[in-house]
Amino acid sequence: MRSRTAAATAAAATAALAMTTLAAGPAQAKNPNNSKKMTRAVTVENVHDHLEQLQAIADANDGNRGAGTSGYEASAEYVEQTLQDAGYETERQDFTFMYEEVHGTSLTELSPDAREVEHVPMSYSQPTPEGGVTGALVAPAVAVGCDTAAWDGVDLSGDSDIALVSRGDCSFAAKAVSAGEAGAEAVLIYNNVEGPLNGTLGGVEPTSAPATGISMAEGQALLQKTAAGPVTMSFVLDKTMEQRETFNVLAETDTGRDDNVVMLGAHLDSIGDGPGINDNGSGTAGILETAVQLGKVNKLNNTVRFAFWGAEELGLLGSDHYVADLQENDPEELDDIATYLNFDMIGSPNHIIGVYDADESTYEAPVAVPAGSVATEAVLTDYFDAADQPWVDTAFSGRSDYSAFINAGVPASGLFTGADGTKTEEEVEMFGGTAGITYDPNYHTPADDIGNVNMEALDIMSDAIAHSAITLGQSTKEINGKTSRGKSGKPGPTVPVGPEGADAA
Structure with missing residues (x-):
C-alpha cells in the first residue's frame, strides 16, 4: 500500500463515539515496543x-x-x-460484488404428504419465477447429477419438474447448471453427511436452476418416496440480485x-x-x-x-x-x-x-x-x-x-x-x-x-x-530470514522483542 489516500471523514456521530471509546480506556504505555x-x-x-x-x-x-x-x-x-x-492514514479499496437479499423462501412437500421442508437457499442461486415453482420431484440416473449425461433417460417433460440430487463429486454450481440445462425448473441438493446443507454456487450462473440445500435425511426420505410414486413439491425463492460496490479498509x-x-x-x-x-x-x-x-x-x-x-x-x-x-x-x-x-x-x-x-x-x-x-x-x-x-x-x-x-x-x-x-x-x-x-x-x-x-x-x-x-x-x-532495515534502505538496529524488550528503541 505504497500510495495511500485518506478516507472521507466519518459522520460526526460516529466520530464522537470513537473518541468517547478511546478516551474511556485506561492509561496506556506511551511506547509499547x-x-x-x-x-x-x-x-x-x-x-x-x-x-x-x-x-x-x-x-x-x-x-x-x-x-x-x-x-x-x-x-x-x-x-x-x-x-x-x-x-x-486510511485507504478504501473499492470493488464490485453481487448483492443478494432473500425476501422470502419456502420449500413444501404437497404430496404424498403435506409438510414444510427445512432448507437453505444456495448463495448466488437464481430466484424462482414469481409465485415459485411447483412440480414433480425427479432424480437423475447418477445421483450426484454433475452433468447433463446424468439425466440421460430421465423424464423431465413436466412443466415445472424439480430435480433432487446428492452432494458430492462436483461443485454445487455444476449440479445446478446441469439440472437447468436438462430441463428442471429448480434443484434440491441434499447433503452427503449429517446435518443441513448451507452452500454456494460460487458466482452467478445464468443457466442454472434455482437451487437450495437440504439435509441428507430429508434427501433420502424424498428419494424413497419418488421410488414409491409421484412426489409433488413447491419451491419459492424471492430475492434481489444486483451488482453493488463495497470496499476494503486498509491502513499501515x-x-x-x-x-x-x-x-x-x-x-x-x-x-x-x-x-x-x-x-x-x-x-x-x-x-x-x-x-x-x-x-x-x-x-x-x-x-x-x-x-x-x-x-x-x-x-x-x-x-x-x-x-x-x-x-x-x-x-x-x-x-x-x-x-x-x-x-x-x-x-x-x-x-x-x-x-x-x-x-x-x-x-x-x-x-x-x-x-x-x-x-x-x-x-x-x-x-x-x-x-x-x-x-x-x-x-x-x-x-x-x-x-x-x-x-x-x-x-x-x-x-x-x-x-x-x-x-x-x-x-x-x-x-x-x-x-x-x-x-x-x-x-x-x-x-x-x-x-x-x-x-x-x-x-x-x-x-x-x-x-x-x-x-x-x-x-x-x-x-x-530478513533482518532489520529502515525505509531508507539503510541497516537499522534490531530491537529486542522478548517479554522485557528495550525501552529506548
Whole structure:
C-alpha cells in the first residue's frame, strides 16, 4: 500500500463515539515496543468497547452490517475514524460484488404428504419465477447429477419438474447448471453427511436452476418416496440480485521497512440477517485496538499493515480482490508481504483457542503450505506455550480470508475460537464449556450479538494478536530470514522483542 489516500471523514456521530471509546480506556504505555508492554496496552475492555460500537451500528441499520449496506458503511466509518484518531492514514479499496437479499423462501412437500421442508437457499442461486415453482420431484440416473449425461433417460417433460440430487463429486454450481440445462425448473441438493446443507454456487450462473440445500435425511426420505410414486413439491425463492460496490479498509504504520510488510486482517462485514459481533466484529475489534496501540510505538523495523476485509461472507471477495489486484498490477508489492495473520471469530461462547495448523501436525492442508507459514504459526503457539495457555490446531483449510494469500504463496497463520464444529470432551477439559454443542451456537444467525461474546476467549486472543503484531513488526527473521532495515534502505538496529524488550528503541 505504497500510495495511500485518506478516507472521507466519518459522520460526526460516529466520530464522537470513537473518541468517547478511546478516551474511556485506561492509561496506556506511551511506547509499547515489546510483547509485555503491548499485551498490557491492548486491553479486553477497549476491545469490547469497539464491539459495543459495532452492535450499536447494527442496531441502527436494520440489524446487520452486511456488505453493500448502510450498516457496513457505518462500520467502516467507525474503523476509519478510530484509526485516523490514532494517527493512521486510511485507504478504501473499492470493488464490485453481487448483492443478494432473500425476501422470502419456502420449500413444501404437497404430496404424498403435506409438510414444510427445512432448507437453505444456495448463495448466488437464481430466484424462482414469481409465485415459485411447483412440480414433480425427479432424480437423475447418477445421483450426484454433475452433468447433463446424468439425466440421460430421465423424464423431465413436466412443466415445472424439480430435480433432487446428492452432494458430492462436483461443485454445487455444476449440479445446478446441469439440472437447468436438462430441463428442471429448480434443484434440491441434499447433503452427503449429517446435518443441513448451507452452500454456494460460487458466482452467478445464468443457466442454472434455482437451487437450495437440504439435509441428507430429508434427501433420502424424498428419494424413497419418488421410488414409491409421484412426489409433488413447491419451491419459492424471492430475492434481489444486483451488482453493488463495497470496499476494503486498509491502513499501515508509518515506520518500518516497506519491503518487508507484516499484514493482519479480519473481515468487517456481517451476514445479511445479523449483527455479526463474534463473526467477525471480534476479529475486527482485536486488530483495531492492536493498531491503535501499535501506533504509539516510536519505531518498528517492519511496516505493519491492517486490512478490514469487505464481503467475506459472500465468498472471501475482499481479500481475493486485494491479492488478485497485487498479482495483476504490483507483484513486487505482493512479494514484499512477509506474512499474513488472519483473525476470524475470536470470542465464541463455547470457545476453543485454535491456531491455524500450518505445520499440518493435526490436519492435512488442502493446498501446498507456503514456506514461512510454520514459523508464523510458531509465533502464536510459542506465545501460548510460554503463558501456559492450552491451544489446539484448527484446520489450515482456507475457509477464511487467508485463502487468497496462501494460494499466492504468502505465508500465513491465524487464530480462531470455533464456529459450527462440535466441542469435544477433551476440549472441555482444556477450555471449559459444554461438550456436544457447537463452538458458537449463534453462528450465522441474528443471535450473534454482543451478549454472546465470551470475554475470556476475547481477552486471550486479543493479547495473542498484540503479541504477534509487535513481535513480527520488529523481526521476521524466523519467517523469511530478513533482518532489520529502515525505509531508507539503510541497516537499522534490531530491537529486542522478548517479554522485557528495550525501552529506548
